[in-house]
Amino acid sequence: MSPRRQNRAAAEELTSRLSARGRRPTAQRLLVLEALRRSRRTVTAADLFEQLRADHPLIGRATVFRSLDSLVDAGLAQRFERAGHVSAYAACSTEHHHHLVCTGCDTTVEIDEASIARLAGELSQRHGFTVHHGTLDFYGLCASCSDRASGAQRRA
Amino acid sequence: MSPRRQNRAAAEELTSRLSARGRRPTAQRLLVLEALRRSRRTVTAADLFEQLRADHPLIGRATVFRSLDSLVDAGLAQRFERAGHVSAYAACSTEHHHHLVCTGCDTTVEIDEASIARLAGELSQRHGFTVHHGTLDFYGLCASCSDRASGAQRRA
DNA sequence: ATGATAACTGATCCTGAGTATCAAAACGGG
């Protein structure tokens, strides 16, 4: 697929996903999304800012942060908490995606949703990944918090 | 078990684990470890600092951060990257532990290492946890980074 | 014990990610 066609598709998806939430598909958000799609690795907001400013000197730092928030909110990107208290981002095409993230080079590999059960045991062979035990944790809501927050979205 | 006996055991483990690395079991580190063990939730360095300063006004902020690093390094505590680019900590007794961390109240539940495979599918029922898809990611080293880093410990 | 050496502490300053604010600009519906 040509780069131009890719941009076209990206723009269309951006438009539909954002406008469904009453938000606008701006040039800056498209730039951020395209940069994300171009990378096979997770990138930080600072990375993106520097990278985008090369071709678009007018873009603002805060705008990159906000665009990333918008994209995550629209389901077009995913946030990763990289060690060192920095958020990194990756574009993601469909709804829920699980990833392998290399803590060395930040390369991300998408994993299909099915068979999470068999996943952990096979990770090292299938992708040559050495899963680091320390970060093999699951985050979510316990029963009480789940009840308390039912209906009320929390984002903090 | 009485509180005193618990302190005793904590102090002994602290001593052996730390001195094996040429580090010293100081009063401050013991304080931090005890505070961690007292909590069934992950706590931030700021939480601990405030909490400890109530009884020990002389303790320094940086010391709390450094003590936590030491404890993690010694395998007595575990670091969690809480959303919002903050590290949270929990005491952990044995080597590798997996946890359920509630993003609402930070309660942590230890999970036995075996049967990671069956885990994900059963999480919601067993503990009443709602696992948040967005953070169900695995971190580790890809094959190339694994080769490159073989032998050389990386901690960054 | 005691003195030398190395690790630790606490105070202070510094960095860097991310947010809040706000006036100016860009949209989009009517």
Next chain:
DNA sequence: CCCGTTTTGATACTCAGGATCAGTTATCAT
């Protein structure tokens, strides 16, 4: 084409965590 809403960019700010350094404390050898 106009008006209300959203977004942008610039700036100032917050706050977690790290660096530095002089002073202190623990460990080890004598």
